[in-house]
Structures are given as structure tokens and as C-alpha cells.
Amino acid sequence: MSSNTNPYYNENTILYYNGKFKNASKVSTDLYGQTLHYGYGVFEGIRAYKTSSGTKIFKAREHYERLKKSCELIQIPFPYDIEELTQKTYELLALNHFSDAYIRPIIYCDPNMSLTKPNGVNIMICAWEWGAYLGDNLLNIFISSYCRPHPKSIKIEAKVCGHYINSILATSEAKNNGYDEALLLDSDGFIAEGPGANLFFEKDGELYTPQLGNILPGITRATIIELCQDLGIKLNQGLYKPHTLKNADAAFYCGTAAEVVGIKSINKQNFPLEWKDSLGKKLQTAYKNLVLKNELSTQTN
Structure with a gap:
């Protein structure tokens, strides 16, 4: 060095x-x-x-x-x-x-x-000292042409240095095309995760997130799941195709570096629900209260 x-x-x-x-x-x-x-x-x-x-x-x-x-x-x-x-x-x-x-x-x-x-x-x-990795503004994301590695080719649940070449390629492609960040699918075409963050999306008052198996089991992701239980938010984990996300009401990324950051659009298609009215915003506030050990309840809107 x-x-x-x-x-x-x-x-x-x-x-x-x-x-x-x-x-x-x-x-x-x-x-x-x-x-x-x-x-x-x-x-x-x-x-x-x-x-x-x-x-x-x-x-x-x-x-x-x-x-x-x-x-x-x-x-x-x-x-x-x-x-x-x-x-x-x-x-x-x-x-x-x-x-x-x-x-x-x-x-x-x-x-x-x-x-x-x-x-x-x-x-x-x-x-x-580092601010929020993806910034504080809502993100415009892009479905990457790169997919996540097949789980039989690597240990997808391990945070391995070499795996992040995939993330660098996806983020660079997104930025080169005028977007803030990428979204990667898995090798079967299901929604996986961002290059350095897990994805949640909202539809009709419920949250959805890709199931484990083709994604990194994020610690912030686990924290959001715990907060959903605390707040009485119904959470579904499964396999979802991109069209399901495009028909969602709102979405957000979460990760240690990114914390909780809202998503404005996917491939230039805006989500209809205002961020301030979304479950993501509620969870963003609850997460910040938790990490700061704020005296406000995690149920603060």
C-alpha cells in the first residue's frame, strides 16, 4: 500500500x-x-x-x-x-x-x-467515513444483461472477493446507460438482487423479496424481515419474474453500505406509489431508528 x-x-x-x-x-x-x-x-x-x-x-x-x-x-x-x-x-x-x-x-x-x-x-x-453508498435520492435502475452466477458454479451465499467482478460489470453497464444502479436476474431469469444490495418491492400493501438460493443472504435483508414482523407488514419470499416487479407499486434496495434506499423507476418505468407513502419509507425510518438506537418507536412513520 x-x-x-x-x-x-x-x-x-x-x-x-x-x-x-x-x-x-x-x-x-x-x-x-x-x-x-x-x-x-x-x-x-x-x-x-x-x-x-x-x-x-x-x-x-x-x-x-x-x-x-x-x-x-x-x-x-x-x-x-x-x-x-x-x-x-x-x-x-x-x-x-x-x-x-x-x-x-x-x-x-x-x-x-x-x-x-x-x-x-x-x-x-x-x-x-462513508455516506450512504447509493446516495439519498430515489434510484433509477436498469435490468442488467449480466446475470448472477449459477449457485452450482460458486458458493453464492459466501461474500467472496472474486464474485464482485459480476457486480462491477453490472453497475458499470447501468451507469454507462444513464442509470443509477443495476438489477441482476438469476440464470433462470428470475429477479435476484442488486450488485451490492437486496431487493424488496411492494404490491397492494404487501412486501415481496426474492427467496434465498440465488442471492447473498444479506444481514440488512434479515433486519428488514425482522422489522416487517415487528410492524405487522406481510412479507412474501419467492421467485419473481421482471414483469412482476414492473407491475409493483414501489420498491427499494437495502444493504449495509446502501442502508435502505428507494427506487424511482425500472428501465425508465416509474413506480406509481409516492415513496413517502410506501412501506419502504416506513421501513427506512424504522431501520434508521434501530441502528441509531433512537428512542422513537420502530413503528414511527
Whole structure:
């Protein structure tokens, strides 16, 4: 890692690397690593929020458990203690004077040019101040010509570095065509998810979301499902074709980086329900109250 000016670190930034806190501009990595050459590594995206009771990492255990599970699914060793990683992450935030921050743990592999299990692994945890990944405005989305990888070709439920080439291609295609973000279908033509977020849509006062199997089981997605139960919102999980989404009343994306963000249109076709009147807006407010440990009820409109 060379010292330069970028949005993620500067000459004072501290990161956690293989058990020690180090200056980000002075840490280097091996150019022969399996992760660099083959994308054979796993990562997480986690958020910390400034709350009324101090800085709190939202669902830290769930994220680190998924990091461990991702490693297990693709046969990368995970010689780390989740409680210790959580504590080190809080220390990392304090060292960088961060209250609201995005946190990126990554486990990457030692040099190994063969297509075999790793010779050894490393862990790095960094953090930076980052707003909502997809912004705060309603999104115009585009059904991508790229589909999600077939679940028999990879471990679709693992958050693997190399999988995100698919996401980069889809997002780049959407932006090149004048849209804010993409929507990917699965290999059978059913709605899957966004490049970095899960999809929900509303029809006649009920919510719908693609079922597990061809999507990443998002932690924010699970949180939205919990909030639906709390708020008495009927939620359906299944297989849906694009025409079902195009006939919906409203829709939104959710993810750790994106949080909850409304969708204005799909392929230039606007959703008819005003965002302010949608279940998505209600859940956006409830989610924000939850992560901030707001004293307002999650049922606040």
C-alpha cells in the first residue's frame, strides 16, 4: 500500500493487520498472493453509528460470523476469534476517532500460484467515513444483461472477493446507460438482487423479496424481515419474474453500505406509489431508528 491521497486513508490512518495496529500508509502486501491473482479471499462490510450511548457497531457478531462462514464455504482457514475481532474493531474506530464509519474486514491468502487451498491467510480490518453508498435520492435502475452466477458454479451465499467482478460489470453497464444502479436476474431469469444490495418491492400493501438460493443472504435483508414482523407488514419470499416487479407499486434496495434506499423507476418505468407513502419509507425510518438506537418507536412513520 503506497502513501497517497485517496478517500479511504491518509498518512494518519490506522488499520488492524494480522494482530497489530499499523499505519495504513506503511503496510504492504505480497504481489504473489492468491487473492490478488485469483480473487480467492472473503470480506465483509459493516457499519458503526454514533448513537445516544456512544459508537455502536451494528450487528458486529452477525457480520463476523458470516465472514467465518464464507471462509468455511470456500475452504479458507479462519484462525480468528469473533469476540476478539469485534473488540479490535472498536479499538480501531477509537484510534481513528471515528463515530460513524464503514468497516471493511478482509481475509486474504498468502502466495500460491496453484489452484489449491491456501498456504496461509492474513486479516486486515480498515475503516473510513462513508455516506450512504447509493446516495439519498430515489434510484433509477436498469435490468442488467449480466446475470448472477449459477449457485452450482460458486458458493453464492459466501461474500467472496472474486464474485464482485459480476457486480462491477453490472453497475458499470447501468451507469454507462444513464442509470443509477443495476438489477441482476438469476440464470433462470428470475429477479435476484442488486450488485451490492437486496431487493424488496411492494404490491397492494404487501412486501415481496426474492427467496434465498440465488442471492447473498444479506444481514440488512434479515433486519428488514425482522422489522416487517415487528410492524405487522406481510412479507412474501419467492421467485419473481421482471414483469412482476414492473407491475409493483414501489420498491427499494437495502444493504449495509446502501442502508435502505428507494427506487424511482425500472428501465425508465416509474413506480406509481409516492415513496413517502410506501412501506419502504416506513421501513427506512424504522431501520434508521434501530441502528441509531433512537428512542422513537420502530413503528414511527
